[in-house]
Amino acid sequence: MEAWAMVLKRSRWLVRGGAIITASMVVAGCASGGGPAGNAGSGGTFTVTAGVLHAFTGQNAFFGLNAQNACKAAAHEINAAGGIMGHPLTCTDFDTKGDPADAVPVTNRMLVSASHLVMVVGPDGSDIPSVLPLLEQAKVPEMNTVGDPRYDRQTSPDFWRLTPSDSTQAPALAYYAYHQGFTKVAEVFTSDLSAQTTTGPFQSTYTGLGGTVVKKLTIAADQASYQTEVAQALAAHPQALVGEMDARTAATFLSEMRQQHGGLIPFVVTQRATQPDWAPAVRPVIGTASLSKDVTAIAPALRAQGPGYNAFQQAMTSVQANPFQAKNPFVAAGYDGVIVFALAMDLAKSVDPSVFVKDIPKVTAAASGATVVRTYAQAVAAVKAGKTIRYLGASGPMVFNQYGTANRPYAVWSFSPSTTGWVMGQTLPANPGQ
Amino acid sequence: VSQIILSLGFGLVTASILAMGAVGFTLQFGVTNLFNLAFGESMTVAAFAAYLTRADLHWNMWLAMAGGGACGMLLSLLISRLIYLPFLQRGTTQFAMVMVTVAVSFVLKNVLQIFTGANFYSYQLPPQRPLHVLGMVFTPRQLAIIGLAAASLLGLHLLFRYTRLGKAMRATSDDPALARSVGIPTSRVVSAAWLLSGLLAGLAGVTLAMDLGTFDSNTGGSFLLVIVAAAVFGSVGEPYGAVLGALVIGIASELAAIVNPGLKDVAAFTVLVLVLLVRPEGLRSGRVQMRAGVTA
Numbered sequence: 086m087e088a089w090a091m092v093l094k095r096s097r098w099l100v101r102g103g104a105i106i107t108a109s110m111v112v113a114g115c116a117s118g119g120g121p122a123g124n125a126g127s128g129g130t131f132t133v134t135a136g137v138l139h140a141f142t143g144q145n146a147f148f149g150l151n152a153q154n155a156c157k158a159a160a161h162e163i164n165a166a167g168g169i170m171g172h173p174l175t176c177t178d179f180d181t182k183g184d185p186a187d188a189v190p191v192t193n194r195m196l197v198s199a200s201h202l203v204m205v206v207g208p209d210g211s212d213i214p215s216v217l218p219l220l221e222q223a224k225v226p227e228m229n230t231v232g233d234p235r236y237d238r239q240t241s242p243d244f245w246r247l248t249p250s251d252s253t254q255a256p257a258l259a260y261y262a263y264h265q266g267f268t269k270v271a272e273v274f275t276s277d278l279s280a281q282t283t284t285g286p287f288q289s290t291y292t293g294l295g296g297t298v299v300k301k302l303t304i305a306a307d308q309a310s311y312q313t314e315v316a317q318a319l320a321a322h323p324q325a326l327v328g329e330m331d332a333r334t335a336a337t338f339l340s341e342m343r344q345q346h347g348g349l350i351p352f353v354v355t356q357r358a359t360q361p362d363w364a365p366a367v368r369p370v371i372g373t374a375s376l377s378k379d380v381t382a383i384a385p386a387l388r389a390q391g392p393g394y395n396a397f398q399q400a401m402t403s404v405q406a407n408p409f410q411a412k413n414p415f416v417a418a419g420y421d422g423v424i425v426f427a428l429a430m431d432l433a434k435s436v437d438p439s440v441f442v443k444d445i446p447k448v449t450a451a452a453s454g455a456t457v458v459r460t461y462a463q464a465v466a467a468v469k470a471g472k473t474i475r476y477l478g479a480s481g482p483m484v485f486n487q488y489g490t491a492n493r494p495y496a497v498w499s500f501s502p503s504t505t506g507w508v509m510g511q512t513l514p515a516n517p518g519q
Numbered sequence: 520v521s522q523i524i525l526s527l528g529f530g531l532v533t534a535s536i537l538a539m540g541a542v543g544f545t546l547q548f549g550v551t552n553l554f555n556l557a558f559g560e561s562m563t564v565a566a567f568a569a570y571l572t573r574a575d576l577h578w579n580m581w582l583a584m585a586g587g588g589a590c591g592m593l594l595s596l597l598i599s600r601l602i603y604l605p606f607l608q609r610g611t612t613q614f615a616m617v618m619v620t621v622a623v624s625f626v627l628k629n630v631l632q633i634f635t636g637a638n639f640y641s642y643q644l645p646p647q648r649p650l651h652v653l654g655m656v657f658t659p660r661q662l663a664i665i666g667l668a669a670a671s672l673l674g675l676h677l678l679f680r681y682t683r684l685g686k687a688m689r690a691t692s693d694d695p696a697l698a699r700s701v702g703i704p705t706s707r708v709v710s711a712a713w714l715l716s717g718l719l720a721g722l723a724g725v726t727l728a729m730d731l732g733t734f735d736s737n738t739g740g741s742f743l744l745v746i747v748a749a750a751v752f753g754s755v756g757e758p759y760g761a762v763l764g765a766l767v768i769g770i771a772s773e774l775a776a777i778v779n780p781g782l783k784d785v786a787a788f789t790v791l792v793l794v795l796l797v798r799p800e801g802l803r804s805g806r807v808q809m810r811a812g813v814t815a
Contacts, residue, residue, distance in 0.1 A: 142629075143637075302780055309533050310533045313773045313776035333733060333735065336641075336731070344658050366641075
């Protein structure tokens with residue numbers, strides 16, 4: 086009994102302490118205008134914030150750099166057109182370090198401290214399981230480029246996926262490999278969730294097309310050596326490798342394959358290869374010629390032309406982004422996402438997330454009689470004129486399905502030795518192999 | 520069978536790098552009694568130092584490796600003298616010292632990241648024709664790494680066995696107070712241990728970066744766990760045990776990859792746990808000569 090009394094006494098202190106801390110945070114948040122815009126009062130012109138919630142340090146830092154520049158470029162265009170109903174948009178970075186445990190306090194800090202938070206750009210695939218519930222609770226809409234098929238049928242009104250699910254990437258990989266004449270392939274995926282979500286759908290589509298997976302290897306990332314795995318893959322005599330590996334793993338695996346085999350066999354890789362860290366890691370160890378000849382990436386299509394893309398490219402130049410980022414479909418999608426959210430606020434005539442969130446899909450829907458707009462300024466003018474709009478931005482059509490995912494076609498990307506960047510080739514059919 | 524022999528060869532290369540790292544780690548622990556978790560970052564810094572000498576001074580790879588080794592020595596000595604020693608002189612507990620080494624590793628990694636960013640670097644070594652040796656496949660570069668590891672470890676063996684410094688290290692490790700009382704300058708001996716440990720960290724870091732093809736600011740740190748495992752396997756503080764641990768872990772992980780690549784680390788650490796169950800002090804417990812509470 087005495088022990089229980091002690092516990093109860095301690096609990097009371099804990100409750101009191103917790104209440105004081107919570108109250109302090111609320112007061113601090115209110116004093117600084119922090120938190121979602123809907124809770125912060127209205128009236129007058131104030132700066133609204135897009136929280137860029139990504140890894141900015143560690144192995145996945147490229148996610149943060151991509152999202153940061155996408156957001157800054159979109160904010161540049163929005164602000165040049167007078168802001169969102171006169172409110173300037175600013176992008177503020179919050180570093181999750183790519184770690185779901187670190188992401189939680191960072192998200193809480195963002196929710197309390199960000200002034201008039203209207204949207205979140207992020208999080209990464211590794212952070213989203215821990216972060217999404219917090220954002221839902223705070224009723225702040227987020228836009229992501231997470232491939233995880235577990236979110237294919239989610240129903241959260243605050244979840245908006247700007248790029249297709251991995252479940253649609255895998256059929257594209259299978260379709261391309263089979264139609265290149267590779268009827269026997271070895272499958273090499275790293276054991277992380279992002280890569281593993283592609284293997285099952287790939288196998289079913291590829292074997293359904295008539296291909297044979299002669300060796301299936303799931304490798305742990307960032308090992309000191311993959312010599313045995315390479316020997317096993319080569320021993321199965323595949324015509325090509327199909328898979329996904331992070332930059333460091335790919336560099337080690339492919340350099341060891343080159344050592345053992347005297348060169349590479351064709352490697353059909355997921356969109357992971359088009360991320361900014363991949364080619365700089367792999368190119369020095371296999372050579373530019375081999376990277377452009379032997380490695381093909383299957384990634385979402387990006388037309389890289391037209392007025393929407395031109396506006397994006399100019400905005401990227403204005404914010405001094407790396408020129409290669411302007412060729413990245415994920416950066417283009419992030420830029421479009423911020424503009425789409427801003428236009429949803431214009432349509433709803435409110436910066437309150439709980440009000441404008443329902444208007445997000447309306448901005449890009451292919452409604453009959455809608456006026457196609459390519460830039461934020463065009464769109465605002467059309468909205469003011471009372472027209473129904475359809476925004477077709479830098480990354481092309483971004484039509485959200487009922488689960489908040491914007492599926493789009495995949496394309497074949499190859500590495501260009503002259504531009505030392507990935508260049509889009511043939512667009513693959515939608516739902517290939519089905 | 521041919522696959523097993525192939526994997527044995529691949530395991531030898533990994534084990535050679537691991538052995539240099541594990542011996543460096545355990546040697547320093549043996550003399551100073553400090554579990555230095557910043558060892559991996561010393562490897563990374565040395566790998567970058569070698570990269571700079573190649574990229575800016577256009578040194579060949581072997582000279583660059585010597586530069587990396589020298590950098591490892593200097594860094595190791597500086598950290599020990601400027602950071603660890605003041606803590607030890609104030610009687611900081613062993614657990615707190617481990618936390619200090621963790622803090623040092625974070626500082627080193629993040630300072631390095633300021634300069635290197637999140638980018639990957641490569642020595643850009645030309646491809647080599649593989650050589651077939653007893654059913655195993657090596658490149659000349661890998662054979663050189665195995666040779667370097669063997670030479671380093673043989674050198675250490677000779678040092679411990681036949682030189683005054685080596686004998687002084689063993690005496691200091693065994694009983695520092697007694698060593699001091701017979702006139703051994705233990706402070707210098709400890710400095711020599713830090714230098715040797717730094718040299719091995721440097722060589723392990725550069726050879727690891729060569730073998731991986733590319734490296735970044737996380738490379739050494741991500742290899743630390745297997746280095747510690749090899750050291751623990753052979754009894755921490757016991758250099759010969761660390762070599763044995765490196766061989767077992769390096770080869771076991773490659774052999775496990777034949778069954779399932781996902782089992783690489785599982786096999787290595789299962790072997791470690793089994794050995795520790797049978798011999799909690801590690802494989803060479805009872806023969807340990809280099810373990811004591813030397814602080815200066």
